[in-house]
Amino acid sequence: MELKRHDHTDWLIHFVRNRNPTQDFPGQSELESEHHIGGELERDAEAFEVLKAIIRLGGIKPGYSFRKRRTTIYGGKPAVCATEMPLHAFATYARERASAGNVSAYGIAFLKSEFFAAGGRPAIYGLSTENVKYSHKTDTRRIMDETVLPKREQYRYVAYNPKQATRPIDWSHEREWRWVSQDPDLDEVWMKDYDGALGPVPALPIFKGSLEGRSFTKVCILVWSNEEAEYIRKLLTGIYLSGHNNYDTPFDTALIRRARIIVLDDVVNAVEKDRAINAQTIEGLEQAKLLQPITIAAAPPNASTIVAQAFSAAQKAAKTADEKYTANYGEYFSGYGYAHITTTDTTDPIVQYLLSVGQASGPFDGEVRINVPGTTGSRDLDRAEAVNTAVADVLAEKLGIGVYIVTRED
Incomplete structure (x- = not known):
C-alpha cells in the first residue's frame, strides 16, 4: 500500500x-x-x-x-x-x-x-x-x-x-x-x-x-x-x-x-x-x-559429509569418555536420567539440515536435540552427562555451532 x-x-x-x-x-x-x-x-x-x-x-x-x-x-x-x-x-x-x-x-x-x-x-x-x-x-x-x-x-x-x-x-x-x-x-x-x-x-x-x-x-x-x-x-x-x-x-x-x-x-x-x-x-x-x-537456510552442498565426519569423531569421543568414567568411578550408579545434546542455533544451516534428515529432533521451545547414535538414551545420569559433554564439545568444534547438555532425571 x-x-x-x-x-x-x-x-x-x-x-x-x-x-x-x-x-x-x-x-x-x-x-x-x-x-x-x-x-x-x-x-x-x-x-x-x-x-x-x-x-x-x-x-x-x-x-x-x-x-x-x-x-x-x-x-x-x-x-x-x-x-x-x-x-x-x-x-x-x-x-x-x-x-x-x-x-x-x-x-x-x-x-x-x-x-x-x-x-x-x-x-x-x-x-x-x-x-x-x-x-x-x-x-x-x-x-x-x-x-x-x-x-x-x-x-x-x-x-x-x-x-x-x-x-x-x-x-x-x-x-x-x-x-x-x-x-x-x-x-x-x-x-x-x-x-x-x-x-x-x-x-x-x-x-x-x-x-x-x-x-x-x-x-x-x-x-x-x-x-x-x-x-x-x-x-x-x-x-x-x-x-x-x-x-x-x-x-x-x-x-x-x-x-x-x-x-x-x-x-x-x-x-x-x-x-x-x-x-x-x-x-x-x-x-x-x-x-x-526469520531464517530459513538451505543446507550446504556437503552437509551429509560434514555431519558424518562430526558424528564419527563424536562417537570416538564418547567411547573415550565412557572408558575414563569407568576408570574413575567403576560401575557406580547415580540414578537413571537423560543428558540431551542440545543446541539453540535453529537458524544455522547445518542444524536445519539435521532436523530435515531426522538426525535431530524438536525444536522444543527453541532447543534442538542432536541424535548421535550410541550416545543418547536413558542411562546412569552422571555417566551420561560426562559422556555427552565430550560429545557436545566435539560437535561444537566440527559443526561450528553452540552445543551444550540439558540433563533431567528419569
Whole structure:
C-alpha cells in the first residue's frame, strides 16, 4: 500500500511490561498471585520474559489491567489491550514511561483488520452521562448498569474526564483497542497452571494464524536491541521448523514465515538521526527494509559429509569418555536420567539440515536435540552427562555451532 500519512497505521501493538506483583495482583498473597499467573512465568518476570512466553504459548492471555488496585476493565471479563499509536510514537512513549514501569519497549503487533475480525474493537473514551450506576462494583469486578452501556460493550469503556480539576483523566493518546474472548473453543492456548497441570485457558491465539477459522496472517515482534532480535529469530525459526510449541499446540507456519522482528532502537535512530519520516510506522519500515525475517537456510552442498565426519569423531569421543568414567568411578550408579545434546542455533544451516534428515529432533521451545547414535538414551545420569559433554564439545568444534547438555532425571 502507498503510505500517505505518518500518524496512521494499519497495525495495532500489544505492549508488555515487567510484572509488578503489587500492581498486577492487588490484595493477593504470594501464593494466590502465583496460582493466578500459572506456571509459565515468575510473578515478577521482566517484560522480555513475558514476550517470550507469549510466543512460546502462541497467544495473549487477557487481564484486568489494574490501576491503583482497581481493575480498569469493565463488564466483568478480562481483556487484551492494544494501541494503534504509530511505531515511533510507541517507541518514544515506552522510553519516556519506562522509569515508571508502566510501559516497556517490547510487544507484538498485528493487523487492525485481523484484530477486528477476531472480535477486537476500539475503546470508547467517556460516556454521555456522568450518572453512572453499577450492578456490581468491587476492585476486581466492575459492571455498569445496562442502561448506561450494554454489558457486551463495557470492556471497551475507558474512563475519560479531561476537565477534572485535581487530576484530569485522559488516556486518549493511547488510541486503545480491546478484545475479550468470543468463542471458548477457538479463543484459547494451552499452558501449565501453578501445580504443573497442562490445560486450556482463554487467550487470543495469534500464532494459530488462520487455522480453524482464526483471523491472523501477519505478526511483528517488537524488541529494543539486535541481540534480543537474534534470540527471538531463533525462537520463531524453531517454532516454524517444528510447526508447534512444546505442548503440541499447532502453529500456522505460513504466519511464522511471514513474521517480522522490529528493533525499536533502529526505529528511533531512523527517525531521529536519519530523518527517515516513513520509519514512524510499520508500513514505512517495510519500505525501508528494516523488518527482520526469520531464517530459513538451505543446507550446504556437503552437509551429509560434514555431519558424518562430526558424528564419527563424536562417537570416538564418547567411547573415550565412557572408558575414563569407568576408570574413575567403576560401575557406580547415580540414578537413571537423560543428558540431551542440545543446541539453540535453529537458524544455522547445518542444524536445519539435521532436523530435515531426522538426525535431530524438536525444536522444543527453541532447543534442538542432536541424535548421535550410541550416545543418547536413558542411562546412569552422571555417566551420561560426562559422556555427552565430550560429545557436545566435539560437535561444537566440527559443526561450528553452540552445543551444550540439558540433563533431567528419569
